Amino acid sequence: MIPSINYAIMADALHALKEGNIRHCEALGFTLDEINALDQLSLEELFTVSRAATPFVSITVRHDILHHLLAQARQEYRRQQQIKRAIRLGGSIALLNHYFGLTSNDVCLRRRLLGVSVPYGRTPEPDEETDAEIWRQWQKFRVENLESPDALMAMIQVTDALLPKARGLSLTTVWKRIALCEQEVVANRRTTYAG
Template identity: 75%
Template structure:
């Protein structure tokens, strides 16, 4: 056993004992007698026990739990990357709240951390050519459920594709235009179905 692991486990157990968290010590495998003995150790005794080469602790890997944690960490990382991408593309507070549940404070903090500044006032409406191009690009990667994360990813793709030709175009503008066009398209389909 590596001595530093002994030390880490012993200090963790002692911290738990000092705060009255006996269940944590039990979960580590310590008996009540061992907890009492640990609680009475002097600093020198703790150092001696923690530096002992004799293994008094077994480490087990719970493979299913580890796989789940790794998968969850990966999903969290990918979501954070998507949030940062949306912010860099000019995602508004409302957009980030709808798709990721971020509050206005969280969005503002993330913007500052990324060095993204947002111009004051309403963003300019796209001209007719840009508006038509937004719709054409959307048709290439359209997602049926506009509330889904996949729809937002598709909208980011549209925004990135149009940025070279439409300077100042933001993800928020693309989101609003696509949402409006989808509503109008649904109304037309409904009126034709009658």
């Protein structure tokens, strides 16, 4: 049997009262007299009131808050999916910390949960052909701000596009190569404008 709204509110109010949180009871809509009366009910009286068929509480939906919470939930879901995707594509602890603020323990635990194992040692450098292809693919998806979540999504797309051809390519390798190439582009622009 699903507990009535009376029961749920009474349980919440009594829990707040037990902790001395009278403001919470007031926020639920109880007056001080009602809070005092609740506090003095015997267990049997409390049971009778909480199980009454007639609801003493009405519910209203705060649509603005609900819409905000739904948007937050969607955003958090997308973030969790991005983290999983980044881990599956070989995102390093440094990359996951940089874009998501995850600690090394968080990353290791998530890898274990996803069944992702990471080879020991340094990530192998891509050959010249793969390196050039990373840059070509990056030009298709390029995002100005490399620090943004959009840039990470673009790098994930680059990695996905190249994975069938470049075995062992990781998101971390793509990230490092793109960052290095972007630094070279900026340096070349400075040299050009300075000259």
